[in-house]
Structures are given as C-alpha cells and as structure tokens.
Amino acid sequence: MPRRGLFWAQLLFTLILCAFLIVPVVLSALAGLTENFFVGLESGLTLRWVWEVWGLYSQTIYLSLIIAFACLAVTLLLGVPTAYVLARKGGRVSRLIEETIVLPVAIPGLAIALALIITYGGFRDFRASWAFILVGHVLYTLPFMVRSVLAVLSSMNFRELEEGAASLGASFWQRFWTVILPNARPGILAGSLMVVTLSIGEFNLTWMLHTPVTKALPVGLADSYASMRLEVASAYTLIFFVMIIPLLLAMQALSRENRVIATKRAERAVLQERTAT
Amino acid sequence: MDRRDYPTLFLLILPAALVFLAFFIVPMVRLAFVGASGEDGLAAYVSVLTTPRHFESMVATILLSLGVTFAALAVSTVAGLFLVRNRFPGRETLISVLTLPLAFPGVVIGFLVILLAGRQGLVGDVTQALTGEKLVFAYSMAGLFVGYLYFSIPRVILTIMAAAEKLDPALEEAARSLGAPAWRVVRDVILPALKPGLIASGAICFATSMGAFGTAFTLATRIDVLPMTIYTEFTLNANIAGAASLSITLGLVTWAALFIARSLSGSTVAASG
Numbered sequence: 001m002p003r004r005g006l007f008w009a010q011l012l013f014t015l016i017l018c019a020f021l022i023v024p025v026v027l028s029a030l031a032g033l034t035e036n037f038f039v040g041l042e043s044g045l046t047l048r049w050v051w052e053v054w055g056l057y058s059q060t061i062y063l064s065l066i067i068a069f070a071c072l073a074v075t076l077l078l079g080v081p082t083a084y085v086l087a088r089k090g091g092r093v094s095r096l097i098e099e100t101i102v103l104p105v106a107i108p109g110l111a112i113a114l115a116l117i118i119t120y121g122g123f124r125d126f127r128a129s130w131a132f133i134l135v136g137h138v139l140y141t142l143p144f145m146v147r148s149v150l151a152v153l154s155s156m157n158f159r160e161l162e163e164g165a166a167s168l169g170a171s172f173w174q175r176f177w178t179v180i181l182p183n184a185r186p187g188i189l190a191g192s193l194m195v196v197t198l199s200i201g202e203f204n205l206t207w208m209l210h211t212p213v214t215k216a217l218p219v220g221l222a223d224s225y226a227s228m229r230l231e232v233a234s235a236y237t238l239i240f241f242v243m244i245i246p247l248l249l250a251m252q253a254l255s256r257e258n259r260v261i262a263t264k265r266a267e268r269a270v271l272q273e274r275t276a277t
Numbered sequence: 278m279d280r281r282d283y284p285t286l287f288l289l290i291l292p293a294a295l296v297f298l299a300f301f302i303v304p305m306v307r308l309a310f311v312g313a314s315g316e317d318g319l320a321a322y323v324s325v326l327t328t329p330r331h332f333e334s335m336v337a338t339i340l341l342s343l344g345v346t347f348a349a350l351a352v353s354t355v356a357g358l359f360l361v362r363n364r365f366p367g368r369e370t371l372i373s374v375l376t377l378p379l380a381f382p383g384v385v386i387g388f389l390v391i392l393l394a395g396r397q398g399l400v401g402d403v404t405q406a407l408t409g410e411k412l413v414f415a416y417s418m419a420g421l422f423v424g425y426l427y428f429s430i431p432r433v434i435l436t437i438m439a440a441a442e443k444l445d446p447a448l449e450e451a452a453r454s455l456g457a458p459a460w461r462v463v464r465d466v467i468l469p470a471l472k473p474g475l476i477a478s479g480a481i482c483f484a485t486s487m488g489a490f491g492t493a494f495t496l497a498t499r500i501d502v503l504p505m506t507i508y509t510e511f512t513l514n515a516n517i518a519g520a521a522s523l524s525i526t527l528g529l530v531t532w533a534a535l536f537i538a539r540s541l542s543g544s545t546v547a548a549s550g
Contacts, residue, residue, distance in 0.1 A: 010359040024389035081289035108488025111524035115304035201382040203491040
C-alpha cells in the first residue's frame, strides 16, 4: 500500500521531535571529546577532558555507585515484602498504604529534603555521612520497587500457586522463597533497574542533603556546570551518559519482554478457559 | 491458611512502615509546624498570596507548568499516535529515542539547554550563520520552557502510546464510513478515547514541572520558579519558616494535581526532574 502524504508529514514531525531529544545529547558528547569546542571539531578530538574529569571527580562517581547499590539493597528488603503484603491483602487499606508510599514521588524532593534537614540535621554524624543522602533516595525510589513487584503479582494468580504449595505442607517462609520470589522475578528485576537508575541521577534531594565530604555524582555535575569550562562539563556529562544510558536501554528491553510475557499469560488464560468450557 | 498468616504479613510490612514513619511522616509533620513557627505564624501559609515576590513566583511557575503541559501533550499525541498506528523499519529506534531521557536529571537537562541555546549553543551558531544575529535564549523563560518540555515528552509519550494501543479501530472506521472528515474523527472519536491517558500524563507533567529544581538551578535564570524561591529563602535568607511553608504549599499543589488526575483516570506514577 503506498504511503499517503499524511504519513510523511507525521514521520517528519516525529523525526524532528527525536532530533530535539537526541541532538543535545550528541552535542554534549562531542563537546566533551573536542579539543576546543569554541573552535569546533577542526581543533581535533581528545580524551584529555575525560581524564581531567576522572582526576577531579572520580570520588563522586564511586560515591554515587555505593549509594545506588545500598539503596537497591534497602528497597529490595523493604519493598518486595511490602508489595507482597499489599497484593495479598487488597482492599481499601492496601490502596491507602500504596497511596502513602507513593507520596514522596508526588511531593517535590526539595520539600522532603527540607523536612529531613529540619528533623535530623542536628545529628551531626548522621548529617555528615552518605547515609543521610541514602535515606532520601530510599524514600524516593521505594514506590517504584513496590509498584513494579505489585504489578507482576497482581497480573497472576499467585494465591493458587501458594495454596498448592501449602497443601503439600510448605511453611509460609518456604512458600515465600520458593513460590513468590521466583514468580515475582520480572517485577523485582524491572524495579531494581529503575531504583539504580533513579538513584544515580537524582539531583533535588542529593543537592540538598549533601555535605562537602559527601558529594555524589549529580552534585559534581552541578558543580562542574557552574565552575568548569564547557569541555570539562561536557566530558563529565558524557561519563554520566555512559553510566545511565545502558541502564535505561536495559529497562526498555525488559519492559518489552515483560509485555510479551503478560500477553502470553493472558493468551494462556483464555486458552485454558476455552478448553475448560 | 489465610488468617493464620496475618501476624507474618504484619511482620513483613513492619520494617517499611517504621522507616516510612521515622523518615517521612514525622519529618513532614515537623516541616508543617516549622512553616507556622516564623514571625507571621500560620499566616506564612498564605504568603504565596500576600508576599508579592512569592505570589509572582507562584504565578510564573503555574503558567510555565501549564504551558509545558499543553505543549508536551500536543506534540506527544501526534508522535505517539503515529508510532502506534504505523509499522516501518526504524520504528522501535524512534520509540527508544523518545523515551530514553526518562531518567535524565534536571541539572543535566539544564546543561543540554545551554548547549542548544546558550552563548556557544547550536541555535546561536545557526542563527548567526543565517541572519548574522546570534539567538541566545537558554537563560530566559524560553530556555526553562525548552528544558521542561525536554523532560516531559518521554513521560507523556509512554502513557499516550499505552492508551492509543487500546483504541478500537472499528469506531474510527464506522465514523469514516458515515462520512466524517478526518478532523472530526480526531475530535469526536480519537481524543475522547485518549482522554484518560491525556489527563493522567498531563497531571504527571504539571506536577513534575511545578517541583522541578535542577533545570532552573543550572540555567541560573533570574526568573524565580517556586522551587528556586524556596531554595533561596532557605540558603541565602536563612528564612527556614518561609521555606518550610512554601514547600508545604508546593507539595500540596503537586500532590493534589496527581490525586485529582488519578481519581479521574486510574493510576499514575511520576518521576521528578
């Protein structure tokens, strides 16, 4: 079938939109690898700025990775059991709890950070450690873990599997480890990716909660934007993109896969119904 | 096995509940009290209306967020509908590009705006070559608008594409066979069907824009959006009560926007810029 004019107009529009999102990213990558951005690409390509950034800011990158994985550990420990309880209980109380857990995402990070500083800023050692930033990150990322696991659990009949295991004599914890966790895996994986990605890039809370000794990556970025030459700031941004873009691509791939699994599950359910009747 | 599990279920949710109570509920309640502890007392909560500087900042932030929301909805609906309805090579790549910036922090987006429209930016170079005059708008309201639009598009387009996938092509077919022109099919069939998705993503977009801090921070504009005003009150003016009361007001606005949208249209999850 030949494409109509409307198709090409819409394609052009979509391409312009894509260009708007991707051109600045490419510009920043190029600027970070160019000898002199003001002169342009003719001045030659170099890794000089990347090394300079590494020398100046590698601590911020390590710190952000530490915080991101600590945040992942905490959200797994707190979030997966919470999602299971919410899926089990259902009803109005569950929805109210879910609504409360999502609050830190609905309220601007600035407000939450101020609240934490006002309440716990007096505990000097705690305030000066990266655990203070971690607290903010956990509040902000927990809803994503809970929602992600909850979505997978709600899309399948885990109660039936559990009852099967229970009738064979499995205790609660045996069921939780061998039935619930393996079945919730796609949700746990997607939630984990989301938590790590968000934690590495979170600025609002991190900026407010950091101290001179706990500078994480986004703080370093803001610092370089304010005080470094454009090439150094760009090289730093490039390093950040190299860290974050694979995570974002993995997240996209996973959500495609989960959608396929969900469709298959639905198809199987329909088939079962048909064979039953 | 149902009731017997309840103590265990309680144990499972207890750690999360305690962390949440200690690090979110208690601090937020304290913030609300501190907000009323300044010279003005409870009146601090209406300072958004009574202090001219705060009022201007509130109005500017609301107008900017509304403008960004409508622009993001418009462009994302066109592109999202197109991507859902057509199959062609490279389609997956385009979707990937459009949703990639989902977790870019606001500071980085501010920097991207500088590269695009700053003093050494691409737009400046192109306009200089074309007209001899350099167009620089990164540090103005237009720069903020471009930055906010940048982080809004991925969020909005995901929701709109999900909603568009559920559209029933038979309805459009019926409208067309009854002789409806294309624009009426869009107005009377497609847009009403997309409405829940538009409301949900519009609310996410509005709430995110109201609370966005990083982009304005990087661009260091003289336009005070509300989060910047709060930050200035807290750090430069040491007006803790003022910062607290403004934060609570801002939090109520963003939460209300999301809550209203959710009750109108089902679930939403935002991620702040």
